Amino acid sequence: MNISVIGCGRWGSFLAWYADRLQHQVVLYGRESSQKMKTLYECRSNGLVTLEGSVVLTSDLGAAVKHAEILVLSIGAQSLRALMQQLSVLDLNDKAIVLCMKGIEALTGKRLTQIVEEYTPKTTTVSIWVGPGHVQDFTAGIPNCMVIDSRSQEAKEMLVKAFSSELIRFYYGSDLIGNEVGAAAKNVIGIAAGMLDGKNKTALKGALMARGTREVARLIKAMGGNEITAYGLSHLGDYQATVFSQYSHNRRFGEAFVRGEPYEELAEGVATTTALLRLCDLYGVEMPICNAVDAVVNRGEDPDQVLLDLFMRSLKKEF
Numbered sequence: 077m078n079i080s081v082i083g084c085g086r087w088g089s090f091l092a093w094y095a096d097r098l099q100h101q102v103v104l105y106g107r108e109s110s111q112k113m114k115t116l117y118e119c120r121s122n123g124l125v126t127l128e129g130s131v132v133l134t135s136d137l138g139a140a141v142k143h144a145e146i147l148v149l150s151i152g153a154q155s156l157r158a159l160m161q162q163l164s165v166l167d168l169n170d171k172a173i174v175l176c177m178k179g180i181e182a183l184t185g186k187r188l189t190q191i192v193e194e195y196t197p198k199t200t201t202v203s204i205w206v207g208p209g210h211v212q213d214f215t216a217g218i219p220n221c222m223v224i225d226s227r228s229q230e231a232k233e234m235l236v237k238a239f240s241s242e243l244i245r246f247y248y249g250s251d252l253i254g255n256e257v258g259a260a261a262k263n264v265i266g267i268a269a270g271m272l273d274g275k276n277k278t279a280l281k282g283a284l285m286a287r288g289t290r291e292v293a294r295l296i297k298a299m300g301g302n303e304i305t306a307y308g309l310s311h312l313g314d315y316q317a318t319v320f321s322q323y324s325h326n327r328r329f330g331e332a333f334v335r336g337e338p339y340e341e342l343a344e345g346v347a348t349t350t351a352l353l354r355l356c357d358l359y360g361v362e363m364p365i366c367n368a369v370d371a372v373v374n375r376g377e378d379p380d381q382v383l384l385d386l387f388m389r390s391l392k393k394e395f
């Protein structure tokens with residue numbers, strides 16, 4: 077199929093590499109100003125993937141959209157609205173848009189599919205492709221399981237068929253709200269995990285997983301999703317990749333932050349923390365771990381004191 081990937085960073089470049097391996101006709105778009113794209117133009121490699129000559133590189137957004145039956149979007153979540161404004165003047169009729177991104181808009185609390193739908197005609201389908209997976213593991217041949225969800229059953233089936241291989245086994249999602257919120261929220265839990273590592277409190281990660289899934293499940297349920305989705309591939313299933321992996325940008329951000337060290341890579345969980353707290357207010361849900369991450373990262377509070385405060389909260393039933 078004709079596939080265009082918008083976003084030439086770590087994940088977008090991998091998706092182009094992966095789709096090309098599956099014999100699709102692939103175009104990878106990156107902005108003209110992009111240093112990452114410049115490296116790909118020059119070397120066809122970014123140190124993570126090497127792109128075959130069959131992958132067409134372009135900085136012409138119109139050409140990328142025109143080529144696509146499937147339009148894969150993989151950029152930072154907080155930039156999605158700006159990209160959709162650019163895309164909305166192009167012909168998106170009958171395109172299958174798939175969001176390979178994890179986040180919630182910090183300013184509005186909107187899910188990413190909601191943003192896309194504001195800018196697309198009725199004939200465009202919008203889906204998400206989320207779940208665990210690091211480029212370094214996939215390119216080493218280690219397979220993983222991921223999930224595709226959409227309000228369109230037809231789009232889900234088409235995408236699963238187009239992207240399934242021995243490297244990625246897909247499951248059909250059946251809870252778009254839960255999978256979007258779960259995928260975004262795992263990055264916040266990832267930051268918390270990094271903070272524990274940075275404070276030499278790695279032993280607490282089991283409790284973090286148990287309580288993190290509970291608070292995310294509560295929010296998903298309050299938003300009209302299925303709370304069990306928090307225990308599926310998009311959230312709990314992504315914990316190894318983020319709560320434990322050396323490759324996780326969110327975990328590494330949290331670790332660096334509490335050690336007072338700089339960290340340059342995209343950590344989606346920072347903005348997602350703000351977005352989730354907005355949703356907590358809107359839906360009347362308590363998310364103590366998310367609140368703790370916000371206190372440390374966005375309000376400059378002392379991580380040791382914040383952790384102590386978490387422990388001194390009133391006693392509760394586990395479930």
Ligand SMILES: NC(=O)C1=CN([C@@H]2O[C@H](COP(=O)(O)OP(=O)(O)OC[C@H]3O[C@@H](n4cnc5c(N)ncnc54)[C@H](OP(=O)(O)O)[C@@H]3O)[C@@H](O)[C@H]2O)C=CC1
Binds near residue numbers: 087109
């Ligand atoms: N398993 C999974 O499902 C994974 C999902 N992800 C998700 O993928 C998304 C991207 O992450 P990642 O690739 O690591 O991030 P990177 O920082 O590596 O890349 C982001 C890219 O987005 C581009 N970008 C930002 N705004 C725009 C715009 N308006 N138009 C075009 N391009 C734009 C940037 O371009 P420029 O170079 O010009 O700045 C950059 O190249 C995130 O939401 C992340 O959570 C990431 C890894 C794994």
Ligand SMILES: O=C(CO)COP(=O)(O)O
Binds near residue numbers: 327
């Ligand atoms: O979503 C991802 C892995 O599934 C990428 O985010 P991290 O780099 O924080 O793990």
